[in-house]
Amino acid sequence: MPADLKTLLKGSPVDAFTAKQLASKAHWRWDRDQHDEAFVLFDAARERAASAGEVNEELSARNRAALTRHRSGVDPADGLHRLEEVLAIYEARPDLDYDRHFCEWAASDLILEAATRGREAFVARFTELRARVYAMGLTRFPRIHPQQEALAREARRLEAEELLRLLIPAIRGRKRTRSLRQELAAWEAWLAARPTP
Numbered sequence: 001m002p003a004d005l006k007t008l009l010k011g012s013p014v015d016a017f018t019a020k021q022l023a024s025k026a027h028w029r030w031d032r033d034q035h036d037e038a039f040v041l042f043d044a045a046r047e048r049a050a051s052a053g054e055v056n057e058e059l060s061a062r063n064r065a066a067l068t069r070h071r072s073g074v075d076p077a078d079g080l081h082r083l084e085e086v087l088a089i090y091e092a093r094p095d096l097d098y099d100r101h102f103c104e105w106a107a108s109d110l111i112l113e114a115a116t117r118g119r120e121a122f123v124a125r126f127t128e129l130r131a132r133v134y135a136m137g138l139t140r141f142p143r144i145h146p147q148q149e150a151l152a153r154e155a156r157r158l159e160a161e162e163l164l165r166l167l168i169p170a171i172r173g174r175k176r177t178r179s180l181r182q183e184l185a186a187w188e189a190w191l192a193a194r195p196t197p
Contacts, residue, residue: 020045022048037142045057059099066085066106070109087132087136101138104144119158139189151167156187172184
């Protein structure tokens with residue numbers, strides 16, 4: 001059953017909260033993988049910010065609402081549409097720097113969704129979205145650690161060795177947990193056994 005804003009706010013009216021307060025409640029839910037609840041709260045924060053003329057708060061809440069909507073799985077088409085909107089906003093406004101790093105979150109989730117359709121779709125979407133993100137001014141993709149790992153896992157699962165070769169150096173060049181070091185070693189061993197491209 002989809003989350004209900006009134007229940008999430010324990011019966012309090014939405015206008016009793018600022019956009020920042022609603023976003024804070026949404027982050028708390030997101031941190032606990034309660035994506036639908038987080039979406040409902042981020043979307044309420046977006047509306048509150050818009051009505052108060054808080055442009056940056058509105059953009060921040062819109063970006064996070066898109067991601068949590070997609071991750072909730074409640075309405076997959078709407079989630080994908082919202083992620084594409086995040087990218088479109090920054091593509092249309094090269095001067096807009098606020099929260100631009102969120103393009104990486106949106107692009108990564110779109111690529112991971114493509115992975116559900118197989119290797120070819122995954123590789124094509126990665127190539128397309130990486131180029132789009134670079135055109136928006138981001139200098140590395142993926143840069144965010146969980147995104148690097150999720151994309152590398154899908155690259156290995158789908159045997160997309162060209163993408164795995166591209167992703168490994170970023171992971172190798174940073175601090176890693178023991179389990180990630182083990183995964184990295186397994187990926188590198190798998191690549192070493194493959195014919196050289």
